[in-house]
Amino acid sequence: MDEENKPGPTEWNAHPVGVGPWEDEHPGEPRPTEQRYDPELLDEGDKRNVVDCYRYWTREAIVEDIDTRRHPLHIAIENFENDSNIGTVVRTANAFAVDIVHIVGRKRWNRRGAMVTDRYQHLMHHEDVSNVLEYAKAHDLTVVAVDNTPGSVPLETAELPERCLLLFGQEGPGVTHEAQTGSSMTVSIAQFGSTRSINAGVAAGIAMHAWVKLHADLRNSW
Structure with missing residues (x-):
């Protein structure tokens, strides 16, 4: 299986994948400043088992969105x-x-x-x-x-x-x-x-x- 088609990230995988720091994943794009984004995840990357649209979001923001x-x-x-x-x-x-x-x-x-x-x-x-x-x-x-x-x-x-x-x-x-x-x-x-x-x-x-x-x-x- 090539790198592009590997399964998505998980929180329990011994070799987690996912996304890296924001600047590495989105070179040249401005860093998000909305409250829903977690500064630590933006700095270090997001390896959680969440769908792509929730990448870098805080846990509270994800729950709030699902609640709607x-x-x-x-x-x-x-x-x-x-x-x-x-x-x-x-x-x-x-x-x-x-x-x-x-x-x-x-x-x-x-x-x-x-x-x-x-x-x-x-x-x-x-x-x-x-x-x-x-x-x-x-x-x-x-x-x-x-x-x-x-x-x-x-x-x-x-x-x-x-x-x-x-x-x-x-x-x-x-x-x-x-x-x-x-x-x-x-x-x-x-x-x-x-x-x-x-x-x-x-x-x-x-x-x-x-x-x-x-x-x-x-x-x-x-």
């Missing part, structure tokens, strides 16, 4: 035992500009799986699922549980509401009885193989994308 385009979609993850699954959900939520990821139960988790995207994604912790259900009611969000249980509606044909909170449980047990009874409906992801369940992080990504196909303005995508 966030979707009325919330994600709740209940009692996840696997830290990496929590990180995967957060990373995917960031990619889809989800409003808030609600983490139920465990407050401390290994953020490595989020690949630093938790810096740009709004997170909220809840002691139990009843707090999440109360939050959803107060903010006019329809709660949709995602679980392969009898009576569930196939996600592939479901009409997910625009103002929506998708609720996921850990692999195996799935969502708790309280979460399921507190949801307006339960949707399931079609499976055709031998496994009893899909990885929770993967399932969350599938469900988020199903919402995006219905409600997101694709003109705002990168």
Whole structure:
């Protein structure tokens, strides 16, 4: 692979690429002075895992810009035992500009799986699922549980509401009885193989994308 076509920069790559100091990347161009630019990044270069339009921006400016385009979609993850699954959900939520990821139960988790995207994604912790259900009611969000249980509606044909909170449980047990009874409906992801369940992080990504196909303005995508 030639240098020009190498993959973009990441914050976790052992050999990060990205962009160097502003003067090296933009010779002869005036240095930006707008408040959204980080002087340290302009001096030293930007190796973060961000799209090109956010190069050299401060973290706060990036979050503020995403906030102008966030979707009325919330994600709740209940009692996840696997830290990496929590990180995967957060990373995917960031990619889809989800409003808030609600983490139920465990407050401390290994953020490595989020690949630093938790810096740009709004997170909220809840002691139990009843707090999440109360939050959803107060903010006019329809709660949709995602679980392969009898009576569930196939996600592939479901009409997910625009103002929506998708609720996921850990692999195996799935969502708790309280979460399921507190949801307006339960949707399931079609499976055709031998496994009893899909990885929770993967399932969350599938469900988020199903919402995006219905409600997101694709003109705002990168």
